[in-house]
Amino acid sequence: MKTLISIIIFLIYTFPAFCQEGTRFETLSFKEALAKAKSGNKLIFMDCYTSWCGPCQFMSQTIFPKKEVGNFFNANFINVKYDMEKGEGPELQKKYDVQAYPTFLIIRPDGNVQHKIVGGFQESDFFISLVKQGLNEETSLAYLGEKYENDNINKQELVDYLLALRYSGENQKYQEVNQKLQPVLTAQDRLRKEFWPVIEIATFDSEDFKFLARHADEYKKIVDPKKVDYQIKMIYRVAIAQTIRPGAKDPLNQLKQVEKELEEISLEGKEEFYAQIELNRAILTKDKEKIISMAEKNILDSNNSNTWDIMNALNSLKSELTDKELNRILTWEKTYTSADPKMKDYYNDFFENFKALVCPQVYYYDLNYKEALKRAVMQDKQTLLVLLPNDANRVKIQKTLNKEKTRKNINLNFITLDISPDSKEGKTLSQQFEINSYPAFIIINRDGTLNRKIMGIIEDNTLVKQIMSN
Structure with a gap:
């Protein structure tokens, strides 16, 4: 009888754990978590969050509850989470110098950090891949950092260290390692599949992107071709968008450079970028007539992906528009508001803004x-x-x-x-x-x-x- 009661009690307390599909974050003090990690020979995964952090909430509500995420984290870690502004949080924030949210730390039983990841992620598979890098000691931030500082790091480890730094929030160290890595990489190194993750974090003015643009066809043989085209388009898209941001350096010259490269590269669907370049050039030179004409032309093209950008461009110039130009814009209201029901509220607000400006x-x-x-x-x-x-x-x-x-x-x-x-x-x-x-x-x-x-x-x-x- 006692045995039966013991079994029932055991099932009552353990059944919820078996049923829970997502990540199990245990309610432990940090001292208790260290003790449990030591006795279980496991690492601690610590979610450092705040109540006001949007990406923290997304991870908590969308990523961690997934079954495949729970299976991975529950098997490999003692999982804990602390609000950095409550309870033990401020002390832990200071101890581990947490500067951004969310920050995810992989901590050894002795309390030392093995790996760090900063930011929220929309894809669970990608997030797990980053955590796996930290779970493996030989690809973790701490291990590779020590080898780097001791000048005892090989080329592949340098690549792994760069990738670890990319998502650690340590931007200055990332730039330093990237500069050290570039001269030692051969063309053959760059065209290895293992190097592709470095290409995925390339920027428009980087040597990695220039190499990608020249060797796109070769990359398509080792990586999904759609992935290669997507990466090239994304870099160009960001480069064009940056030209109209405050503090952009020599933006007109950058637009000219992007335009030149697009003409020389074989890229399916690259035509989409030319209208954006034309629009940004008009914004930078305050060419009101060009922007208004592009908006007028856009009325007839329901598939134009630049609608939002054109409307924002008009908004940015509203204080410089004459009554004649304002009235010209207002003649489009019916066409725009009836063209896309999903955008109706936005267009109503947009045109009311211009009605206000021309109101007597x-x-x-x-x-x-x-x-x-x-x-x-x-x-x-x-x-x-x-x-x-x-x-x-x-x-x-x-x-x-x-x-x-x-x-x-x-x-x-x-x-x-x-x-x-x-x-x-x-x-x-x-x-x-x-x-x-x-x-x-x-x-x-x-x-x-x-x-x-x-x-x-x-x-x-x-x-x-x-x-x-x-």
Whole structure:
């Protein structure tokens, strides 16, 4: 009887573990985890996360619950996770110098780090492959790092070390090792299948990418041809996109270089890049007519992959467009909004933004306060709440706000709401922002916090200056 009871108790406590398909993170103090790792002759896998980290949540909710991920981690590690801002977290964050989230550490029973991986990953197979590199001591970050520092590392180990560094967050060391590796690699080394992972992390201005572009056909014999084409396209796509980012170095020359290389390389579907190059060149030179013409042409091409970029380009120039150019853009509204139902809301917001700019008076959005805050984020604006009693001053103030220069500035920089102080929302907002006299103007930052408020009768020029001051 006692034996039967013991079996039942054993099943009660162990059945959930057998049923759980995903990764089992144990509730242990770090000291307990080290002790368990030592007694079980296992390594510790530690997930360092924070509650506000999006990639941390993705890994927790999407990757770790997968059966194949659980099978791998449960068999090979003592799995623990710690919020770096709670409990033991801050002490562990300091101990292991965790600077980014998520960070995944493979820790030996003596407490020393064997391997480190930084960042979230969408593909479980790829994530497991990175962890396997750290699970194998001879390809782990710590082992290879020690060999590198002792100048006792061969060519293949140098490649493995570079790959380990790529996903460790140690960018400076990665650049150092990459520079040391390049001169010792022969063409034959580069064309080995084992070297392909280094090619996968190449950038446009790197020697690895130049080699890939010259030897694409040879790589297709040792790697999936689709993978080779995808990698080349991805590098070109990133290189083109970087030309319009703040701080880009010599962007026009880079566009010219990409264009030249595309003409010389055999790449299926490379035509898609020419329109993006043309658009980015127009953005950089502020060629309004070119951008507007490309958008106009885009109306007739429902398969154009550059729609989003063209619309963003128009948005970036909106403060420089004339009323004639704005009205020309507004003639496309019906065509765009009816072309793609999935994009209808985006196009409605986009064209309303331009309607505001061409409006002959202050453009008041037909939104409630919460909706206005969301719209302000989408359009990268602040929110302006105008609370005007229905009295003689209302007409005078509206006249001041509707002067051409003032209303253009307001329509360009704000999502503006006309709210009656006597309405339910007006009373709520007056209480929330402690408004005790009218007229009142409340300016809200993009993050929803109060920027400033202006209350009472103020001289016209002073009112305009206070509304438009940063």
